Amino acid sequence: QQQVKQSPQSLIVQKGGISIINCAYENTAFDYFPWYQQFPGKGPALLIAIRPDVSEKKEGRFTISFNKSAKQFSLHIMDSQPGDSATYFCAVSGTYKYIFGTGTRLKVLA
Amino acid sequence: NAGVTQTPKFQVLKTGQSMTLQCAQDMNHEYMSWYRQDPGMGLRLIHYSVGAGITDQGEVPNGYNVSRSTTEDFPLRLLSAAPSQTSVYFCASSPIRDGTGELFFGEGSRLTVL
Numbered sequence: 001q002q003q004v005k006q007s008p009q010s011l012i013v014q015k016g017g018i019s020i021i022n023c024a025y026e027n028t029a030f031d032y033f034p035w036y037q038q039f040p041g042k043g044p045a046l047l048i049a050i051r052p053d054v055s056e057k058k059e060g061r062f063t064i065s066f067n068k069s070a071k072q073f074s075l076h077i078m079d080s081q082p083g084d085s086a087t088y089f090c091a092v093s094g095t096y097k098y099i100f101g102t103g104t105r106l107k108v109l110a
Numbered sequence: 111n112a113g114v115t116q117t118p119k120f121q122v123l124k125t126g127q128s129m130t131l132q133c134a135q136d137m138n139h140e141y142m143s144w145y146r147q148d149p150g151m152g153l154r155l156i157h158y159s160v161g162a163g164i165t166d167q168g169e170v171p172n173g174y175n176v177s178r179s180t181t182e183d184f185p186l187r188l189l190s191a192a193p194s195q196t197s198v199y200f201c202a203s204s205p206i207r208d209g210t211g212e213l214f215f216g217e218g219s220r221l222t223v224l
Binding site: 004006009030032034036041043044045093096097099101102106 | 114143145150152153155159160166200208210211212213217218
């Protein structure tokens with residue numbers, strides 16, 4: 001089964017710091033690379049996503065960096081805030097395939 | 111606009127019982143799917159559908175059935191519940207028929223099988 005490897009499993013960051021979460025995937029049959037944010041008791045919600053024709057996408061404090069040749073992509077959260085404390089999932093998507101990473105629990109200390 | 115609605119939010123079953131988790135969306139999305147979320151394992155695809163009358167298996171389909179009689183509804187049936195099916199179940203839909211876009215999730219159904 002195709003896998004998406006996500007790291008770290010958990011992350012503690014001081015308020016104002018940078019949070020970095022990494023994902024690696026195994027083949028190239030994907031054309032959509034999203035990150036989802038999930039708060040306790042809620043369903044995941046799309047945070048930011050990138051297509052493979054660009055290497056970086058920024059939306060506010062959130063940036064995806066994408067390395068197609070290395071089959072890796074990462075989420076950077078700048079100026080992390082306590083409200084960013086949540087579980088983050090990367091995913092890879094191709095036709096009729098949507099595979100999630102195992103999640104990273106982020107805690108931002110006030 | 112309600113989005114994706116799941117019922118029930120919580121359910122306790124005994125081993126061997128059957129039940130149906132309901133999912134409805136009001137966004138006219140053709141693509142719908144069911145995931146289970148377990149600690150340390152992320153979200154795993156159970157079944158998906160690309161339109162009324164069309165369903166297919168995902169990564170972990172055993173023990174589950176689905177049907178899609180309308181665009182709006184995509185119920186998940188547990189045929190004979192087992193403790194290994196204790197999990198949080200999420201229904202998700204997408205405006206992209208082949209699923210390669212944003213997924214809109216419901217709030218989840220927490221199932222415990224004793």
